[in-house]
Amino acid sequence: xxxxxxxxxxxxxxxxxxxxxxxxxxxxxxxxxxxxxxxxxxxxxxxxxxxxxxxxxxxxxxxxxxxxxxxxxxxxxxxxxxxxxxxxxxxxxxxxxxxxxxxxxxxxxxxxxxxxxxxxxxxxxxxxxxxxxxxxxxxxxxxxxxxxxxxxxxxxxxxxxxxxxxxxxxxxxxxxxxxxxxxxxxxxxxxxxxxxxxx
Ligand SMILES: [Mg+2]
Numbered sequence: 001x002x003x004x005x006x007x008x009x010x011x012x013x014x015x016x017x018x019x020x021x022x023x024x025x026x027x028x029x030x031x032x033x034x035x036x037x038x039x040x041x042x043x044x045x046x047x048x049x050x051x052x053x054x055x056x057x058x059x060x061x062x063x064x065x066x067x068x069x070x071x072x073x074x075x076x077x078x079x080x081x082x083x084x085x086x087x088x089x090x091x092x093x094x095x096x097x098x099x100x101x102x103x104x105x106x107x108x109x110x111x112x113x114x115x116x117x118x119x120x121x122x123x124x125x126x127x128x129x130x131x132x133x134x135x136x137x138x139x140x141x142x143x144x145x146x147x148x149x150x151x152x153x154x155x156x157x158x159x160x161x162x163x164x165x166x167x168x169x170x171x172x173x174x175x176x177x178x179x180x181x182x183x184x185x186x187x188x189x190x191x192x193x194x195x196x197x198x199x
Contacts, residue, residue: 005086005197007167009143011134013152014094014101017171018080018190019070019108021153028062041095041127063096067103072110073173075190080113082194089141091118093133093150093160098123128152129159134166149184151193158182169196 012018026036032055034043044055083090090113094101098121105111105119118137125133138145150161151169158179161168170183177186185196 005088007088007147007149007197009089009091009138009141009148009166010083010193011091011093011137011148011150011166013128013150013154013157014092014104015096016153017151017157018073018076018092018110019104020073022066022070028059031062032058041122060097060100063100064103067096067100068107070104070107072108073190076108076110079190079193080110083197084113086197088197089118089143090114091120091137093120093125093128093137093157095122095127095156097121128156129163131160131164134160134164138164138166155179155182169193 015021015023025040029036029038029040032040034040040059044052044059047055080090092101092114096104098119101119101121102111102116105114120133120136125136134148134150138148145165148166149169150157150164150166151171152158153171155178158168158170159182162182167184168182169185169187170177170179171187171190173188175188177183180186187193
């Protein structure tokens, strides 16, 4: 049986957290005619239906191209193997599409940690910061939010955790922590997760 750990259920953002940040979101916005500073999914949702459909298809192609070149974050594989060995449950909650998430995880060599039903993308739930994706995972695991933690590199990840009542880990390889009020733990390497999980 597994050792005592601080958190049993670990939910990760994917892009920029488990993988090295590769999205130039402003370049994507430019390509899609979305104003700089506007959240992309929300901007598409507010477009007239025909334009929204066309823009979504363009976004999907751009994201597939980026996904195929994904590289894992340093320490990601060892950290996930460690959590797995501790008996923790792992999942991904991404604002990306699920097929793109699969391409990303395979390219980064991390797909073996995440069965398909534990990769929650924008098809299944309202996007972060909405807590729906986290709630969906916790229900599936029959887990309580206090034993779960959301790890991410952006404010939406931390807000999603707060909204669902989980703990939060802000990962910033650049060591820039802009949301201390939303972050229970701040780390600049994924290796620190192993320390966090020790009592
Ligand atoms: Mg991210």
